[in-house]
Amino acid sequence: MKRVSVVTINFNQDKITEELLDSIAATNTYENLEVIVVDNGSTVNPVPKWAPKYPNVKFIRSEHNLGFSGGNNLGIKPATGDYYFLVNNDTEFSPGLVQKLVDILDTHPEVGIISPKLVYDFDRSIIQYVGFTQVDYYTCRNRAVGKGEKDTGQYDNLLGQTGYCHGGAMMVKRETCEKAGLMADNFFIYYEEVDWGERINKSGYQAWVRGDAVIYHKESMTVGKNSPFKEYFMNRNRILFIRHNAPAFKAFVFYIYFVLMVVPRNIVNYIKEKKYNFISILFRAVWWNITHKKTSEELGWVVNKVS
Structure with a gap:
């Protein structure tokens, strides 16, 4: 056994x-x-x-x-x-x-x-x-x-x-x-x-x-829905996943899609929901991927400030 x-x-x-x-x-x-x-x-x-x-x-x-x-x-x-x-x-x-x-x-x-x-x-x-x-x-x-x-x-x-x-x-x-x-x-x-x-x-x-x-x-007991913590890591790690796994051309297409479609859509939704602080959180999630290697263990500001 x-x-x-x-x-x-x-x-x-x-x-x-x-x-x-x-x-x-x-x-x-x-x-x-x-x-x-x-x-x-x-x-x-x-x-x-x-x-x-x-x-x-x-x-x-x-x-x-x-x-x-x-x-x-x-x-x-x-x-x-x-x-x-x-x-x-x-x-x-x-x-x-x-x-x-x-x-x-x-x-x-x-x-x-x-x-x-x-x-x-x-x-x-x-x-x-x-x-x-x-x-x-x-x-x-x-x-x-x-x-x-x-x-x-x-x-x-x-x-x-x-x-x-x-x-x-x-x-x-x-x-x-x-x-x-x-x-x-x-x-x-x-x-x-x-x-x-x-x-x-x-x-x-x-x-x-x-x-x-x-x-x-018991879904949603670990992290609250639409919390700043969740919003940061969902966006940060969506990009990081592509950096880890996608071939170069598909990754390039994703980056264009994310910048031209996802970012504007999310910002509009944040404004509608009056979650204005989420706008800076989204940009910090993107910025982390620009400034860190895909193998970096540095998680960013949010673990200490939001969790």
């Missing part, structure tokens, strides 16, 4: 993380499992109170917020599993989840990473994800398959290749990480799992999704 390491990140959401840990204990029947929680620089260190409450969980404390990519990478380093199951702390497991994903990785050597179906926790009849289309390098856009659909079992038999796995829940082979590397730390949050998926695909592995494996996602 392959060993599975569940890795999750906590940042000032102690109750949410505890609900995840409790759901794992209540639903999991997979015997060879370890659980690792990375506290990503929470204001108050929760590890001392958690250690006696969850004696079978391994806790790691970072004194600084390393973001989604850095936090997961920190959790993977001491993991002993053959497979790493990276899950958002604002998720809850369903019965048989781990076993269903392991079964595919055990029997399909071409599969390097797999996600379950994600459904919204606030209404468990609504789908969030059963796959992604490939990113269009000209616009840096793609689509989540099934998002917003009523779950009537239409994807229960879905099993196969997808463009990318979902950062909310993805099980990856250790050998995949050894060949493709871990997530790029400089994304911090947003686009990091899609960038990772590009490298996994290019390293010769496939990304799959299994529709009858389910995880419940």
Whole structure:
């Protein structure tokens, strides 16, 4: 039986993380499992109170917020599993989840990473994800398959290749990480799992999704909708993703599209919504990409000023 390491990140959401840990204990029947929680620089260190409450969980404390990519990478380093199951702390497991994903990785050597179906926790009849289309390098856009659909079992038999796995829940082979590397730390949050998926695909592995494996996602509990923090990193990392992955001509077309279409459209929307401070945030996101190498680990002003 392959060993599975569940890795999750906590940042000032102690109750949410505890609900995840409790759901794992209540639903999991997979015997060879370890659980690792990375506290990503929470204001108050929760590890001392958690250690006696969850004696079978391994806790790691970072004194600084390393973001989604850095936090997961920190959790993977001491993991002993053959497979790493990276899950958002604002998720809850369903019965048989781990076993269903392991079964595919055990029997399909071409599969390097797999996600379950994600459904919204606030209404468990609504789908969030059963796959992604490939990113269009000209616009840096793609689509989540099934998002917003009523779950009537239409994807229960879905099993196969997808463009990318979902950062909310993805099980990856250790050998995949050894060949493709871990997530790029400089994304911090947003686009990091899609960038990772590009490298996994290019390293010769496939990304799959299994529709009858389910995880419940408490969407938007980590970062508020339309927050300055989110706005900065969504724009900054959209450009950074293209710099990392697109061929030169397609990247050039994207830059023209972004400057002539995205920037004016966003500014008009900011003005309509009276979010005038977002205008400078957008330009700072663009400026970061102009002034930093694509491998730069310098995140910019916003981590300290907005987060």
